Amino acid sequence: MNTPTALELVGVSKSYGPLTALNNVSLSIKPAQFIGLLGQNGAGKTTLFQLLTGLFNSDEGQISVCGHDISQDPIGALSTLGVVFQQATLDLDLTVHGNLKFHCLLHGLSRKLAEERINSELDRFDMQAVRDKQVRSLSGGNRRKIELIRALLHQPKVLLMDEATVGLDPESRKSLVNHVVSLCKEREIAVLWSTHIVEEVQAADRVIVLDKGKILAESSPEELQAQGIEPNLSLADAFSQLINNNKEIGVAYE
Ligand SMILES: Nc1ncnc2c1ncn2[C@@H]1O[C@H](COP(=O)(O)OP(=O)(O)OP(=O)(O)O)[C@@H](O)[C@H]1O
């Protein structure tokens, strides 16, 4: 039997006035796959996340999350999605527990189940010590971990992480990536991890390179490295080469 698809996009396009932010994007992610979405500033990563979360409608194409079409059945789709947006969205004046509890209640969990989930996720991330602290008092790395915990409380099947490591030091970045890679495998969650930092996707099952709204390449990190003209390219060099070739061809913003 074929493994079901966790996330599927077919021919998705989105323009802001004359600017084509996404141009005929198709991709498919299966459970327990960690997919790196690699793109420079303005590539269209956040636009893609906004379409996946139903904040905007695409101009063309279909998006389905665990079989739920985002435009026909947004509630079904959103109930299976966990999201960490590029900009932090925790309430700084509430405690960690307050932020997490509110999310559980929004997702219709009973108070008892909410407490059980909050406790087990705080344990899993070794974050019980900050449970009753105001979010304002937390380090940037811990705030991001709390956002990740919040995204997991309703037990999503697909996790969207949009530049979740922005502002973190290299150690905290590595720690967050490692946490998400292990969650992906342990809980069979499909992960779409967007970033412009190449090291973060070195361990991905597949890397999708997005530039000026178009997918330029999709393969394992090793295959991407092997595609370069010179042998033994690093992943960072292979990424730069793809972007530079695209500049020369001048395909985007048609
Ligand atoms: N609401 C909007 N109105 C008009 N143009 C927009 C809007 N949002 C994004 N854009 C433009 O669409 C393109 C894609 O932007 P997007 O934010 O999706 O890229 P990104 O890959 O997330 O970039 P970054 O790495 O800087 O976060 C950019 O040229 C951006 O200026």
Ligand SMILES: [Mg+2]
């Ligand atoms: Mg962005």
